[in-house]
Amino acid sequence: MSLLLGDSWAPVTSEVGFIEGDASELAAFHARWLDGLAAASSERPTQVTELSGALETNLAALLPLTKPLRQRFLFQSTDSAWTAYFDNGTPFADAASLSRVARDVGCRAVRVVAIVDSGPSAPRRGAAIWELYGPTKTEFLNYVRTVSLANDGGKWRFDVGGTPQPFEETERYQAKRMRDRFDVEMLERYLGALGIRAFDESFYVGSGWLVDAYRDAMARNVEVTLAEARGALGLDTGPA
């Protein structure tokens, strides 16, 4: 199977999120929340800009990538009730922050991590992570369900938590070899059951909304080009 845009936008597309709701409203909500933080910049208020290009064009508006603080966030419409979330963090985005959004807005949100493992000596560690967040408190925060297979520093780790969903292939979780318990193909099927075609470019249609939130602390940020970020992960330079 092929990851989104043939994985040519990794690491930007390696971790993405999906939120139930209108993209423009969610972007505005996020901007208001960022402006309310104690660390918000008084000099440069958060800006929200509508982008009407294709997905790759809208993703380009996130560049350059920054660390340790994220400055730009893209809320991209899809052909479903879900809005896709990307950000300009490196080495990866932080879609887990959508658990707070789900709680505050009162909706469901999903975190997706899909990284093909590049081998034991490669700098890029594989992962297939699916997390479903809800509007209400659960056993752990507002996490409804977590299924995660990740290479954490050279050691594979499989975790499940929360309430199993009807479409889950739970028998696979018993596989003897940890790496067989969950993978990107299963992740894609789980997402499909929720109406999310995360790895299909045609899923992302309509406007995207870019939230640009500069804060004073970002003066110390490091900017990284997509090619540099990919190079650090042992990937080719990506789109020109």
Next chain:
Amino acid sequence: MFCGSPPAAKTKEHILPMWLLRRTGDPSRRANFGRKMSEPGESWEFSFDAFQFPACRACNEYGANLEERTAPIVAKLLSDGELSARAAEPVVRIWGSGAVSGTAEPKSRSATRNAQCQADIAASQAQGCTDFRVNQQQVDANGVRVGTNRPDVQSTDPNGTRQYQEYDTRSSGRGPAHGTRIGNNDPAGATTLLIVP
């Protein structure tokens, strides 16, 4: 003297650090440490540099790490030098690190710890912290893996500082050693040790 447990690999810890004693006069100057309850009219009097208590080696090392970060800040304050809020942050973190949970009688130790941990994560999320890792290998603010140890909770605050939380019981005494390791792995990070019933 830090963790409340009998000292493991006992060392002697100066209650007032030597660098502070030197900075403020003769470290061996004699001082009065209060009245002797057993001998009315008599008082405890000995030199400041002899004012020591037993401490675990790990606790002492943890304290030394904090002290090392604090000393230049205190020196600046004493000399009326300029000190930015960011530069003073380690002191604020250290003073804030003694937070003790005042939770109700727990059903079990782990339940209390989980509840405290979740409440802290939710509060940190609301304050704009990102990149949480719960019981995963230590990663710094730039996403670089800096250790194979697994801090209880990690996140990056809105100022770009990596925050580490270790939850421990008063009787365990492992927290300071964990804190030392986290601090050594990421000197730019801030570690908070929380004692949970």
